[in-house]
Amino acid sequence: MLSLVVLTVATALVFNFTNGFHDTANAMATTIATQALSPRMAVGAAAVLNLVGAFLSVAVAATIASGIVDQTTITVPVIFAGLVGAIVWNVVTWYAGIPSSSSHALVGGMVGSVVVAEGTAGVLWSGLASKVIVPALVAPFVCGLAAWVATRVAYQATRSRTEQSVRRGFRSSQILSSSLVALAHGTNDAQKTMGVIVLTLVAGGRLPAGSSVPTWVMVSCAVAVALGTFSGGWRVIRTLGTKVTTVAPAQGFSAETASATTILASSFFGFSLSTTQVVSGGVVGTGLARRDEIVHWTVVRRMVVAWLLTVPAAGLIGATAEGAVSAFSSATTGVAVVSVIACIALAVVFVVARRSNVTADNVLDELDLNPLEEPAAPALVA
C-alpha cells in the first residue's frame, strides 16, 4: 500500500506541475504580449508569486473533489486514475495551445474514474453542477463585462494624454495586476492538489480523516506549481497573448484587473472559479471594447469547445485508466503499468511538440502589430 500511496502522491505533484505550466498564461500572457515584462522575467515572477500564494491560506485546501465525489468510499487507485485523466488532458491541450481549465480536468478525471469504480452513484451530480457547470457558464461573461468596462474607462480617462505616458503608465501597472492574478492562482490551484494528496493519504491509511495539510505536502505542492509555472507554457501564452486579440498595455491592464477582481470577489463569496476561463473571458472582453480591434472568433470557438470537452474528455481518460488499473489483480502493479503507459504517451506528445517548439524567444513572433505601438487615437465601440 505504501508504494501505491507514494506513486499516487508523485502523480498528484506531476499534475500540479502541469497545472503550473499550463496556467502560466493566465497571469502573464498579456503582460508578455505588451512587453511590460520580458517573457523570462514574467514567468519567473509568476513562479515566485505562485509559490508565495500556495502558502497564503490553507482555508480552501479542501479538495476540489470535495462535494463532487463521495470521499468516504474513494480509494487510492481511483484517485490515481483521476489524476492520470487530468494530466493527459492538460498535456494534450497544452500541445494544442488551448487555455483549458486544469481544475475542470481534475474534476473530470476524478468523475470518470469514480464512475468506473463505483458507478454513477459515486458522483455527486449537484456538486458537479455547482462547482463546474454554473461557474463555467457565468465566470467568462462576468470577467468579460468587467474587462470591457475597464478598457473603455482606461481609454476615455487617458484620451487627452500622450501615447508615451499612457503606454508607460499602463505597462507599469500591468506588473501589479498580473502579479495579483499569479498570487490568486497559486492560492487556488496549489491548494487543490494539496487536497488531493491529503485525500490520498487518508484513503491509504497514512493520515486520520479530518487531518490538516502536513507541512511537507504544502511545500511540495508549492514547489511543484512554481516549477511548472517557471517552465512556462509558451504555447498557451502565445494563444492567449497574441492569437485571441492584439493586446495593448491599457487592454492588458484592464483584462488582468478584471480577472483578478472576478477571481478574488468570487472566492470571497465562496465560489471557486476556473482562473483560465476568467482570464480568457477578460481577454475577449477587452478586445471587444475597441472598435478597431479584431477578436479572432475561430480561436475563441476552439477555446469554448475545449472547455466543453474538458470534463468529459478527462473523464474518459480517467475512466480508461481506472479500467486498466482494475484489470490487474494487484492495484500496485496496475498503477505501475498505467504510470509507464502514461509516461510513454506524454513523452510522445513532448517529442512531437519539439518539432514546432514555442519558447521564450519566439512566443511573440506571430504578433500582427508591434506591441510597442499604442494606437494613436484609440477607437472605442460606440
Added chain:
Amino acid sequence: MTILSVSTYLPAGDLARIVAATLLVSIAAPSAVALGIAGLEQRDTGRAPLGNTLLALGGGVLALLVATGLYALIQR
C-alpha cells in the same frame, strides 16, 4: 427557466455582489492609473507639486484595491 436553475447553485444576491465589485474595480483601477499618468505628465511639464499629488492619489487608490484583494484572498 435557465435563470431559475442557475440561481439554485449560484444565489442571485451573491452574483449581483460579485458583478458590482468587479464593475466598481473596473472603473476605479483604470481611473487611478489615469490619475497617475496625468501626474507624470504634470511633473514632466514642471508642475511637480500637482503631479506628485495626482501620482499619490492614483497610487493610493491602487494600493487600497490591492490591499482589499489580498484581504479577500486571505480571509475567504
